[in-house]
Amino acid sequence: MRAALLLVLGLSVAGAFAQPVVVERNVQLFGSSVRPAATVNGDFSAVGGRVVVDQSVADDALLLGGTVDVRAPVGDDVRAAGGDISLESAVGGDLMAAGGNVKLTHTAQVAGRAELAGGEVLVDGRVDGSLNVRARRLVLNGPVGGSVQAAVEQLELGPLARVGGGLRHTASTVSQDPAAVVTGTLERVEGLFDDDDTRWGRDERHPMHDKGWPAMAGWWLLVPLSMGLLGVLALAGVVLFVFSRFAGQAAHHIETEPWRALGVGAVLLLALPVLALLLFFTLLGIPLGLVVMAMYPPLLLLGWLIGALFAARWLASHAWPAENKGAVVPYGWMAVAVIALLVVGAVPVVGPLLVTATMAAGMGACVLEWRRRLASRPEGAP
16 A cells, blocks of 8 residues: 555656746756756746756846856846856846856947946946946946946957946056947056945945846755656665665654754854855965856755754654664655645645745754764764
């Protein structure tokens, strides 16, 4: 009976694992190569080795990848981080991009303001608002409606450069084509971006703080759903049998100190993405930011599986308490817990909250177990 139930549940949800995660109008994707299958009527969030946006997005886009290529219009703000970032289409709001190389082609149009950071930044497209750049080299060869501030070592103004306001820079090397136009003052300064009041004005908010981040409802399902049911069940077996001692002790932390595990995990869930984005604002920190970004999905998956193990132990102890007194959980119960969490996660509002709490508790439990092991090591041990 239990085997039949597992088979039915697996067949009923397996089809969903090959599709993007859709929550209302919003779409979230994760994988080695990611692109939306159709027009996105809400927010679009993607994490992958290569992220290509070739279908229009109605609202915001949050894009993290080794390479990020935006080829279709985005109705509102775009926030992107990666190794190479290319914008080839229209953005209806503000643009924030950080990467090794950032490029706005001649077909790119940003209706709001743009804040760019990278090793090399090339702006051939149009920016209607102000432009703020942190880079080693900036090549500006397109129209900018507002002012330009560039904390760069090299500055090049091409023949099509048109700056509606002033241009302040820190470059030691400046190359300006005779056809380039700067309406305001072209000024070299010693430092930029040291004070938000100087950058945006005392009564003006940072452009990326106007409305917060795109809706991320359902993001906790990115890793397990992208892998498919069989992949998740296989990883659950690895956690259960290969790392059984560590996983069991981590799950025990959830049983004995649930609030502490939940709190530590919640801090990690919020702090790691913020840390990665902050690192992208420093040239030396970009590689480290990419490492943090790459490690985030595996950590989410680990926490999710530890949470599933805790659920499996709870189910086993309450279903047949006389037969399940030890710490070892049969794989059947682990499979039931994994499928149950996937099914529960699809329930609106309540399901996502419960699954997120389970994942956070699992991540926190791992940290507590790592800390316990480090504290119990003999002094002087390698």
